Amino acid sequence: MKLEKLTVTTQPDGNNPFDRNGEILLQAKGITKGFPGVWEHLILDHIDFDVRAGEVHTLLGENGAGKTVIANILSGYYQKTAGEIWINGQSVTLNSPLDGLRHGIAMVHQELMLVPTFTVAENIMLGLQAPAFSFPRRKVEDHIRQLSSRYGLKVDPKTRVQA
Structure with missing residues (x-):
């Protein structure tokens, strides 16, 4: 899986609604996710990244690379096996999509x-x-x-x- 980052500078009207001086809004530290079974199936293995104000990120990868899994963890649909999620400088636990919404994170599913x-x-x-x-x-x-x-x-x- 590859994480690509673009920086948004302005909108069509010339304003930048994301202008918060590049502060870190979201941090993922050591995010790991395994699914139990006969063999533990590790999908994410210690993923680290941050999202700063003014950035737009894309996740690129083959089918099964873990793109949807990390998005589901960050929006509260799945719980991580290990690691930490920080939002606006505070460690958070996302046990449900409602928890994600309370922290300003929602997932738009591809269906x-x-x-x-x-x-x-x-x-x-x-x-x-x-x-x-x-x-x-x-x-x-x-x-x-x-x-x-x-x-x-x-x-x-x-x-x-x-x-």
Whole structure:
């Protein structure tokens, strides 16, 4: 598995929403993951990396290299066998996806499970299952508009996924 790093300098409007002076936001130290079985199957073996403000990372690797496993660990879907995760300078334990969300980490899975007759906002609201993250439709639509504007995307939250 190979970790590639790009630095974001500006957005289309000239602003950098990630400008936090390159501070370390996320650190993975010695992340190891094995799956039990007749033979212990080691997927990740002492992975170290950090994510600084203003960086965009990609994980590149062959099928089975551990890309999804590390993403699942960092978002709380899987628990690590060993190692530490630090967010904003504090050691954290991520036992569930809700723990990940509480620390600002979420995973967008590659499966496209959209409801074609729903709007963009309605499809997003399907993922907001926890009561703490349930919002009125108007608030979700407004947030989608804000994010779309910030990142220079043309997304109308009221558009049906299947036109």
